Amino acid sequence: MNRKMRVFLALIIFLVAMPNIGYSIEEPSYRALIIGNGGYGDEDELLGPVNDINKMENALKHNYFGTNNIPFARIVKKQDLNKASILGSIRETFRDAKEEDISYFYFSGHGSYDSYTNTSYIMGIDGYGLSVHELERELRKIPGKVVVILDSCNSGGFINKGYNIMARNEPSKEDYIEQYNQSIIDAFSQKKRRGYLIGDKYKVITAASKNEYSYEIYFEDGWNWGGEFTRAFVKGNGYNGEFLADANYDDNVTLEEIYYFTSNNVIESNVQVYPMNDSFIIGSKWEEEPLRNTIDWDTFYNIPLDKAWNIRFNMDLDDDSWRDRIYILDYNNHKFPTEVGKNQSEENIYIKPLINYDSNSKYSIVIRENISSKKGKKLKDRVIATFYTEEGEIYYEKLSLDTVLNGHFHGYPYPSIEIAFENFFGYPTWEYFYSTDNYHVVEFNGMASRDGVLGNITIQFTVDVEEESFIVNYVDFNGEVLSRYEFDGLLGAVYDNYFNIRSNKDLKNIFSDKDDSPLLDNYIEK
Structure with a gap:
């Protein structure tokens, strides 16, 4: 009996026999290895890379290439790797790549530059650097094109790009001509033998020149800590489905477009690219x-x-x-x-x-x-x-609570607000309400002492559910409204106690008679 195929969702779909079609041209497969190294220890610790790799993963998952909307077949995300593990992850991630495939390598972490040997490095958390020559030797083994995205200090050295201190961050016409000509020269020069990431195989964009730093920044719009370059790159190329670098609105982002977009949105360093004026499609929107x-x-x-x-x-x-x-x-x-x-x-x-x-x-x-x-x-x-x-009051409650409890104050990136507050205050409670003035509000209440007398602290957070950010609009202790100066002192006491459990929890020293700081008194009724 010739059965037709059906599907139930509660829905039924019929399938019929269709002739097989052969294709002479293989479609490319896209793979990505994204590495975030932050755990260098002590003063070298970085807070941005863990956020960077999550944002990069989000962006790549919104990329679909060609008329058949080809997604990334594999996205491997790794954190805090030593030098040997970086090399091992490259081999494992791209082990089955073919000549028609496209392979992406992204790194966020520390980098360094040896001016004596003109060699740049990306750093493993073990303190050992992976040189440009070692990286190129490993990437050279991967069949097909290789896209390299580096958010690290001195990363321009991987394509032998320095920085003219007189130049501006935004590339001028002269910069453009000079770099384009240099990319032509590099492709045919002896530098190719020295192991830089140049030549037809590579498409490379870096956060900085070989002789300058790149920077991680705390973004107060809810982005949290992250590389300035990575933020610009992902916003231009797929983050949450947006492709802001697509200058000609053709639903594709070329290497040239992402270079100009990041150059115009990175202030602290000078983005470098190889090759210049390249129409290679580095990102593509779902069609x-x-x-x-x-x-x-x-x-x-x-x-x-x-x-x-x-x-x-x-x-x-x-x-x-x-x-x-x-x-x-x-x-x-x-x-x-x-x-x-x-x-x-x-x-x-x-x-x-x-x-x-x-x-x-x-x-x-x-x-x-x-x-x-x-x-x-x-x-x-x-x-x-x-x-x-469904309608979303419950959703907004969860989103608002998550935004505050898992959030951070500027200057206190660790731990989360929930952990810090519940470590300091007695009987802590968190309550969400939607005010009559159409605000999403999270109200915290907890017990603390002032001059040895217990009292209740009330803090109201107004949440922007679109941006997933918040502001503190009201704080009081037993009904006495705190000033912004006093609230800063309160935060200092809370976070100091988290890191120094023997510190005094009494709040008497945070209160002040100063009247030159505005009050946090915009109380919102439930």
């Missing part, structure tokens, strides 16, 4: 194909913000045909971050969100044509199921 032969199956309402879906086929699926062909689009038609996999049965596919959906928003589950069964039956039509999420 939804025109919907032909589409079944609009059903619409679902009031869906929970963490809803996972199970899709059941009536035949065992081919192991590869369903991958990247089942996904969720958000209300901007961007691919939503999900995990897709098989359940225990060969007929069942699950798709679950990696982050919560937005409340009161429209999403679409897309099941694309040409998914195959093991018997060769193929899905003829594309299926779309639409769902709308």
